[in-house]
Each structure stands twice: as C-alpha cells, then as structure tokens.
Amino acid sequence: MSRRNAIPLHKKRQDAFVDVLTSDEVDLDPHKAMTSHLFLGTGIRNDTAGHTHRDWFTYRGTDLYLNIPDYDECRKEIDEARKTTNTGLCGACERAGNGGYTPKTQASAGRQLLIPNYWTNHVTDETEYFGLKDRCERYFALSDPAAPEGAEYGFKMIQAGGKDGFSKGFGSRAVRAVGAKSEINPTMRKQRLLNEGVPSDQIRDFGADEEGNRIPDLIAHDLRASFCTQLARNDTETAYAMTKTGHKLEETFYRYVQFARDELDKDKDKDMF
Template identity: 75%
Template sequence: MFVDVLTADEDLVDPHKAMTSHLLLGTGIRNDTCGHTHKSWFTYRGDELYLDIPDFDNCRKEIDKARKGPNSNENICGSCEGSGDGGYTPKTPTSAGRQLLIPNSYKNHVTGEVEYFGLKDRCERYFAFDEPAAPTGSEYGFDMIQADGKDGFSAAFANKAVRAVGAKSDINPTLRKKRLIQEGVPNDKIRKFGTNKEGDKIPDIVAHDMRASYCTQLARNDVRTAYAMTKTGHKLEETFYRYVNFARNELDKNKDKSMF
C-alpha cells in the first residue's frame, strides 16, 4: 500500500517527503543517514545506481543557527555534534562502507510478482547526478533532500514524511494499531494522528518502520542473514533475526484457506 503511493502520481505527496520515504524504504538506512545523504554518495556501476555510505563525511546540513546554544558548534547539526566526530558518522562501524543498490523493482509478496518500485527513477529526477551514466537533465537537481527549504533534515521531518505517504495509502489506522499491539507495543504508546488537511486518516507509522520493512523484505526474499546484515548495518545477528521470524510468521490467507 505504501509503495502504491510512491509509484503513483508525483503530485500526490510533497516531493521532498516522497523522496525521504522512498529512500528510507528502498535502502533501509537510518533517519540520520538519510538526513545527511548527499548526491556525492551516489555512484553508477554500469547502468545500476548505488548509494555508498561513508565512514565519515562533513556535515552538509543547513543549520538553523538561531536555535543553537551559545556553546554549540554552529557549523554542524546537533546529531554530528553529539557524536563527537566533527561530522557525519554512521551509527555503528558495520554501517560504514555499505554499497546499497537503488532498486527500480521489488518482489511483491502479496501478488507474488516482481513489480515497479521506481526508487532509481526518483533519485535521478531529484538529485543532480553528473556522472556519464546519469540521464540528461533532472526535474529538481537538489544536492540533498530538502526540508523547509534547507539542505538535509531531522528525524522529526522523516517521521512527518512517512506519515504523509501513509495517509495517502490504504493503510488502515485501526488495523495498524492491532498490528502494533500484536508486536508488543503497549496500547498507551500507540498514537492517534487524526487526519491531514484533505481528511485522509494518518496511521501511526514512523521513519524507522521503513528500515524494519526493508529488513523484513530481505528475510522474505531468503537472503542469507550474514549477507543481509552487510546491507542493513546491524552489528548483532539476534537484532536482525527478529525480522526473519516476523517474515516467517506473516499471515498467509491462501495457505490458511488450503488447510481446510
């Protein structure tokens, strides 16, 4: 349902929020990595487009210096300042150096078909790639994903982005709540976001759910855990294995019917 929105009319969702949601879902990167993603991180290998996660990069976010404290470094964002490295670094050492394919198709395990995903097409429209393999021209030509007219974004913007897409999807907030409860989320921790300006109901989803979906999709596709973890950046196998179990225990209505 989420992908259906991302591959629909471009005018359905704000292009910056759509780009954020699409990149999070298609690569499984964490919020902070997505918020720091720069066009220079993308590389063509033949006709395929990859996102290369650096072990360090200068913080390129446009900082709202008016919000920085008197003892803060005004040239880097709060996340980079908190890391103590003077710039962007991934959350774990295993996250550095990942080479992530930017896919244009995916296996839809609901239909059983390989279907259009369109992340490569969106990235090529959004960023100003200047490599020979890049298509000529782009619709936008940004160096980084834009939030409030600035380069880069915060975790709060990422959550707003995925909820904007979720609101335009057929994700039912009530069924979403039941799924969260099933996964052990306390009832009082599940939030109600009401509707957007168009009256669409907003499900309780956050940016990190995109990473969980990416990991679950790898498990659905029977990717070996050790190899999958080179793409997800997980340090501990037991942390990743929850997605393997989730994929194994998913409801399969056709299998259920065949049992009777």
C-alpha cells in the same frame, strides 16, 4: 531515540505504501516522497537519510548505488542560532562528538546499497515497478555520464523547510504523509502495533491530513524494519542481508526473519497434507 519499537509494514500494507510512491495520480510532496522512498528502498536510518548527499551516489554501469561513508563533513544547513553554539554541526553530529557525520554502528560504514527500480511484491508474487532509481535521478540530478538528462530538481540533499538535510522529526512526518494517502487503515495499524507488544500509551492518533485522509501511526524506523523484513521475505542469506542493513548482531536481525515467517498464508497450510 524513537518513542516506540519499530514494527514493519505487513506485506499488504507495504504494497499499499508502494502504490502511493509509484502513482502518477497521487499528489505527493517531493521531499517527503523522496525521504520515504529512500527509507523503504535502502533501509538506511533516519539520521543517515538526513545527511545523504548527492556525492554519496555512484553508478556501476547503469546500476545506481548509495555509498554510506564511515565519515563525512556535516553538510546540513543549520539555523543561525546553532551556528553561535558550535562549529557548524547539526545537533546529531554534535552529540556524536566525531566532528561530522558517522553512521550509528561500525557495521553500517562502507555499505554500498543498490537503488532499486523494481521489487518483489509478496502480495502478488510478481516483480513490479518500484521506481526509487528514477526518483533519485530526478531529485538529485546526478551528473554521472550514466545519469539521464533533464532531471526535475537537482538538490544536493533532501530538503526540509528549504534547507539542505533534515532532522529526525521530519523523517517520521514524511513517512506519515505518504502513509495517509495510502490504503493503510490507522485502526488496523494500531492493532498490528498492539499485537507486536507496543504499549498502548506509545501509540498515537494523528488524526487526518489537510485532505481529510486519516494518518496511520508510522515512524521512520518502521520503514527500515520493512526493508529488513523484505530481505527476509526474499530468503536473503542473513549474513549477506546484514552487510546491507548494517546490523552488528545476527540475533537483532533475526526478529525480521520472524516477522516474515508470521506472514505465511495460513490457507496454504491446508494444501500441505
């Protein structure tokens, strides 16, 4: 369970986060970049990203999709110590008790999520390069005839510590690593969390990374929340949006609609009268 409720990035901070992911000049760890990009571009949960396998991707024409299975064998590489205590399952799959990976909710199973290369930037109100499809094709070296040749890496799963798959802790560390290289101000991020009702004792000061960049308080689920809020910014019909987010209850998704509404430009109100 996360240490606090997920709070999406404000549209300006989301713009700053995407700027880092799409920059050719910012030096990013490829595994943490892949993790963060997948969270923001698909809204999948941390455990799902940790189990995502190259086999989950499919093409429809030239469009790339991620298929979330209702069940898959646990293909994460686990420590030798765990192999003596269970039948080769990671801790999350063992706790779920289904003998392998299953999504958190039944509504999450069977989703087919577009892997986008472009997004609507609500700061500029322009369609801009997002690059998730390009990154996935480079990282996973997909073998479909529609996939480009000469992929850069060719991993079956996202790597953490040189192993296939990752734990929930890695997901949040990845997001903070990207956030540190962005123009997201940790003080402003803290104020956003406080304004949204996060208790101060649940907000952490992560200091700075090795390059001296200050690290904002981000958790993996914040990017899922950002994905949901982005759908609301785009005026996506709630029922359809929920087929992509895997939410079971409309009232749960509605909080993201409210986040999007709260970002309305107050200066525009003056031009309404």
